[in-house]
Amino acid sequence: MSHPVTCTIDLADGRGKQAGELKLPRGTGDGDTVAIPIVTVGNGDGPTVLVSAGTHGDEYEGQVAVLRLVAEIEPAQVSGRIIAIPVISTEASRANSRFWPSGANFNRSFPGRLDGPPDEVLAHFFTTVLFPQVEMIIEMHSGGNGALIVPCSHMCAVDDPVQRKAMLEGMEAWNTDVHFLYTPGDNFFPTIAQEQGKTIVTTELGGGGRVPAAMHELAWCGLTNVLRHFGVLEGEPVTRASLGLPPARIYDARGADELITTLxxxxxxxxxxxxxxxxxxxxxxxxxxxxxxxxxxxxxxxxxxxxxxxxxxxxxxxxxxxxxxxxxxxxxxxxxxxxxxxxxxxxxxxxx
CATH class of the missing domain: 2.40.50.100 (RNA polymerase II/Efflux pump adaptor protein, barrel-sandwich hybrid domain)
Incomplete structure (x- = not known):
């Protein structure tokens, strides 16, 4: 059975740079679709990494960084494949809104369902089509318009020891001063990805309604360094020690789990x-x-x-x-x- 979300590029082809769209039916019955840009950059053997931003439309730090990535990175720099979706919630991004026009919060739409509203149909595509193709995921967030959060990469504290160590090392490769731990609700993007065994690194890159130049630089340097750490982008990853920085501090915010899940x-x-x-x-x-x-x-x-x-x-x-x-x-x-x-x-x- 074909998926209602269609892709204009061949996701099975790991060679070269391809740019296209995911076409998401609006569910209006007239064939109208929402276009979501997608780019793949592939070359030879190596891991496949999904890089995404704009899950929440008003979180622009990651969106700009991923747009820069697909504009600047060429296949010769890659070992394996990068699947990049710079702006998942395209209409919310254009409206400077956290939510879709329907009011949906895409980060709460997982694992999705074929017979659901458009946000859940797209989540089902991620869950059943995109996630199975990748080993690692970089999912970029910030506080958006509504919150100012310490710039950091963070992670869920998964139970599998091998997966937890891989996620910790991926999180640390962002080289931020601070990291924190959280546990998402059952319907969150990271929850479904990590349940499939993926190494997922997530971020909170500031927020508050304006993106300073230094935050754009942190988003870019962190993103490219994690890709080097994963072995998909050429070059040696840098560490805080190699940069002359003290070890990062890790904070445990898992005490908010019940409230996050409930509210x-x-x-x-x-x-x-x-x-x-x-x-x-x-x-x-x-x-x-x-x-x-x-x-x-x-x-x-x-x-x-x-x-x-x-x-x-x-x-x-x-x-x-x-x-x-x-x-x-x-x-x-x-x-x-x-x-x-x-x-x-x-x-x-x-x-x-």
Whole structure:
């Protein structure tokens, strides 16, 4: 049975550079489709790596980096194959929106289904057609318009010791100062990929509505270095030691798992707003905090004489992310904190 999502290039052909589109039916019954650009760059023997960005339309750091990759990388530089989808959620990207026009959050659409809405049909294509063709995945995110997150690569703490070690080493190859651990919900893109045994590296490259030049450079240098680490792009990968940098710090944010799974809003759900109003941050992402320490306060425009409501840190560690938009609603996620963990402790959890 053919898949309703069609590809205008031959995904089985691992040679040369091909540029085309995934055509996703809108489900309107009139044959109208959404075009999603896809590029493959292949040459000889080696791994196949899927590189994707724009799962959320307003996260542009990865989109620009992957567009640059497919423009600049030539087959002679590759051993194996790169399958690149620079902007998955094309209409959301054009609209500067996290969500599809339907309101769908593509990162919550997995594993997808053939008889579902368009976002789930596309997720089914990823799950059943793209993922089985690759060994590694680089999936690039940031905080988008709504959150400022410490620039980092991060990972899910999978149970398989070999897979966990491979993902840890891939995450570290981004060479960011900070990494953190998270566990996604059952319907997340990374969950389905890692269940198929893939080595998946994900990122949170800042956010807050503007992309500084330094963040574009971090996205580019990290992406190309991880591809070198995977052995698909020519050149030796650099390490923090070779760059004269101290070891990266790893933080455990898995304490937010239950809230993420239940509320489905994202990592910021670890700390939720105790009141509605205007958020004033008291601590910047990347700064250490103590449990109970006020990290923000919320002012009430409709009660200007009332004192603000303080928002305490949920744990001792590093403030990893904070809501970027001051307007907040009671009960909505606004921040998350990670506790320090060593790479040795992370591997020892599964006997790696």
């Amino acid at each position: 489905g809003s994202g990592l910021l759900d670890q700390v939720r707003a105790p009141a509605s109003g205007l958020l004033e941050g008291l601590v910047e992402p990347g700064e250490p905090v103590e449990q109970g320490q006020p990290i923000a306060r919320i002012w009430a425009p409709d009660g200007p004489t009332r004192p603000p409501v303080e928002v305490p840190a949920s744990r001792t560690g590093l403030l990893l992310g904070l809501r970027a938009i001051p307007v907040v609603e009671e009960g909505k996620g606004i921040a998350f904190v990670g506790e320090p963990i060593t790479r040795e402790a992370l591997l020892a959890e599964v006997g790696a």
